[in-house]
Amino acid sequence: MNSVAWRMISPAIARNRRALVMVLCWSLLGTVPTLLSGVLVAVALDRGFLAGDAGFGLAVLGCYGASLGLGAVATRQAMGPMAVFAEAVRDHLVHEVVHTSLHAAVSAGTAARTGFAARIVGQTETVRQILSNLVMAISSAVLMTIAACAGLVALVPAMVIALVPILLPAAFLLVRLSKVWRRRYEESLACEEELAAELDLVLTGTRDIAACGAAGRAGDDVDRRLRASARAATGVAGLSGARIGVIGLAGHLPLIVLLLLAPALVSRGALTTGELVGAITYLATGLEPAWRAITELLGNQALEVATVLRRLSGTEIPPEHDGSLEASRYDLALRGATFRYGPQSEPIFENTDLTLAEGTRLVVVGPSGIGKSTLVNVFAGLEAPEAGSVTLGGVDLKDLRTQWLRRSVALVPQEAYVFAGTVRENLAYLAPAAEDVELVDTATIFGLAELISRYGGLDGEIRPDTLSVGERQLVTLARVYLSPARVVILDEATCHLDPRAEAVAEEAFARRPGTLIMVAHRISSAMRAERVLLMGAGSLVQGTHEELLHSSPDYARLVDYWTRDAGATVDQGRWRAAITAGGGS
Numbered sequence: 001m002n003s004v005a006w007r008m009i010s011p012a013i014a015r016n017r018r019a020l021v022m023v024l025c026w027s028l029l030g031t032v033p034t035l036l037s038g039v040l041v042a043v044a045l046d047r048g049f050l051a052g053d054a055g056f057g058l059a060v061l062g063c064y065g066a067s068l069g070l071g072a073v074a075t076r077q078a079m080g081p082m083a084v085f086a087e088a089v090r091d092h093l094v095h096e097v098v099h100t101s102l103h104a105a106v107s108a109g110t111a112a113r114t115g116f117a118a119r120i121v122g123q124t125e126t127v128r129q130i131l132s133n134l135v136m137a138i139s140s141a142v143l144m145t146i147a148a149c150a151g152l153v154a155l156v157p158a159m160v161i162a163l164v165p166i167l168l169p170a171a172f173l174l175v176r177l178s179k180v181w182r183r184r185y186e187e188s189l190a191c192e193e194e195l196a197a198e199l200d201l202v203l204t205g206t207r208d209i210a211a212c213g214a215a216g217r218a219g220d221d222v223d224r225r226l227r228a229s230a231r232a233a234t235g236v237a238g239l240s241g242a243r244i245g246v247i248g249l250a251g252h253l254p255l256i257v258l259l260l261l262a263p264a265l266v267s268r269g270a271l272t273t274g275e276l277v278g279a280i281t282y283l284a285t286g287l288e289p290a291w292r293a294i295t296e297l298l299g300n301q302a303l304e305v306a307t308v309l310r311r312l313s314g315t316e317i318p319p320e321h322d323g324s325l326e327a328s329r330y331d332l333a334l335r336g337a338t339f340r341y342g343p344q345s346e347p348i349f350e351n352t353d354l355t356l357a358e359g360t361r362l363v364v365v366g367p368s369g370i371g372k373s374t375l376v377n378v379f380a381g382l383e384a385p386e387a388g389s390v391t392l393g394g395v396d397l398k399d400l401r402t403q404w405l406r407r408s409v410a411l412v413p414q415e416a417y418v419f420a421g422t423v424r425e426n427l428a429y430l431a432p433a434a435e436d437v438e439l440v441d442t443a444t445i446f447g448l449a450e451l452i453s454r455y456g457g458l459d460g461e462i463r464p465d466t467l468s469v470g471e472r473q474l475v476t477l478a479r480v481y482l483s484p485a486r487v488v489i490l491d492e493a494t495c496h497l498d499p500r501a502e503a504v505a506e507e508a509f510a511r512r513p514g515t516l517i518m519v520a521h522r523i524s525s526a527m528r529a530e531r532v533l534l535m536g537a538g539s540l541v542q543g544t545h546e547e548l549l550h551s552s553p554d555y556a557r558l559v560d561y562w563t564r565d566a567g568a569t570v571d572q573g574r575w576r577a578a579i580t581a582g583g584g585s
């Protein structure tokens with residue numbers, strides 16, 4: 001058992017030492033039949049049945065039967081203290097996990113993670129069950145092995161030498177297999193927890209999922225997790241099968257060796273028939289099952305319990321950082337900023353400086369996958385750079401009060417959020433104090449007058465699934481337009497609108513006070529924009545549309561490509577190919 005697992009249960013062991021000693025004592029008594037089995041069988045045969053004294057043979061076998069009864073009573077008696085110990089361990093673990101998760105959640109100011117429910121309910125119960133089996137079975141199996149070996153040595157000393165070359169390689173192989181098994185088992189537990197968390201996310205977010213029309217995607221996500229969980233469980237089962245094969249082989253080979261040696265030993269008079277049967281009894285009913293139990297228990301179950309305990313111990317939640325400041329200006333800046341999704345990934349941008357004055361109207365363009373969404377997420381404080389800083393009004397985003405930041409910077413993604421509620425609730429979600437006239441005027445700007453009358457006015461109940469994706473985007477845009485946000489970021493938020501509706505929406509936002517950043521869906525957005533930011537591999541180039549046309553071959557190629565294909569949306573994959581073919585940066 002590793003040190004983490006030991007640390008998790010050692011307090012419970014220390015508190016229940018007496019129960020464990022009782023288990024050991026009863027187990028010791030339970031091995032008496034094993035110790036006597038071979039010898040009594042040998043005596044019953046050699047001096048009883050084979051010597052023509054069946055009465056003596058039966059009497060000796062009767063003694064063996066009585067010892068079996070004694071063993072059964074002893075095993076039964078060991079159950080009581082074992083249950084006391086197992087329950088104490090389970091209570092201790094539940095207490096530890098609940099305490100740690102609640103403490104972490106409270107100090108982070110967040111809800112406890114749902115993976116903890118799976119840990120408490122499933123994994124502590126696993127520990128209780130396995131641990132009680134383990135302690136019971138290991139103590140009796142070890143004692144049984146000692147007893148069977150002692151008996152075997154007394155009857156056939158040569159057999160001990162035959163056991164070594166069989167059991168040692170098998171033990172080595174089992175250790176190797178166990179290491180792989182433990183890794184797979186940990187992966188399988190992680191999959192289980194991820195599945196539980198995903199299901200919880202979907203079940204608690206049903207309204208949001210319906211609002212965004214994301215039922216298909218949510219189903220796919222759960223399906224992916226389910227498949228991963230099933231794959232992981234199959235991997236664990238496969239390795240368990242391989243281990244069982246090795247254990248079976250190692251358990252049966254000594255018996256085969258004994259049977260092969262027996263004719264020579266018996267004919268030389270080194271072994272009587274009774275001793276042979278006694279030795280077989282030790283191997284078949286003592287050593288083989290004990291070896292099987294020890295390797296299985298120490299292999300599968302002890303590893304399983306150690307793995308679960310190690311995972312149960314990792315319940316820390318990193319506290320979410322929340323600053324305390326509010327900025328008085330709204331200019332955005334990146335200073336020496338580097339962002340990458342993982343330590344091994346290419347940076348999306350590296351050591352980058354960029355300043356956007358308050359009131360800027362900027363359109364971001366670039367090939368698909370270059371990092372436009374990532375960049376705007378960093379500006380919205382949804383992602384943090386690994387180096388450098390991102391500031392709003394000169395204040396690092398991580399020092400700003402999160403609630404203030406969310407109110408000041410609104411990011412609208414492609415997936416529009418319309419929830420089941422009235423038209424008014426949907427429009428005024430970010431501006432609860434807005435007057436009806438303001439709501440209707442804004443809705444009219446975005447071409448939603450018809451939608452309002454379709455639902456019978458602002459009090460009409462919207463069923464999100466009856467709206468087209470374009471209507472959803474318009475409702476979301478109108479909602480953000482009404483919000484107090486001083487920085488609005490539209491990340492392809494108009495992608496489902498026709499070019500005319502898109503132009504109307506963009507013009508509305510261009511007239512709205514504050515900063516506007518738009519990730520362009522069509523090149524027409526860039527042509528209309530005050531400033532354009534061209535994002536390339538490792539480079540950010542800023543300018544007006546005309547400036548970039550002259551200074552950036554990539555941008556010129558993009559515009560040329562797009563105007564020749566007028567009316568189409570930017571096929572950014574093709575654009576990337578066009579840029580690559582042209583050798584631009």
Ligand SMILES: Nc1ncnc2c1ncn2[C@@H]1O[C@H](COP(=O)(O)OP(=O)(O)OP(=O)(O)O)[C@@H](O)[C@H]1O
Pocket residue numbers: 341348366367368369370371372373374375572
């Ligand atoms: N959460 C994430 N974890 C790891 N990689 C990610 C994650 N999100 C995005 N990426 C990767 O980062 C790169 C930039 O993605 P991003 O969505 O910012 O590009 P984009 O220019 O907005 O693309 P598109 O125009 O297709 O929306 C892509 O290679 C993407 O696969």
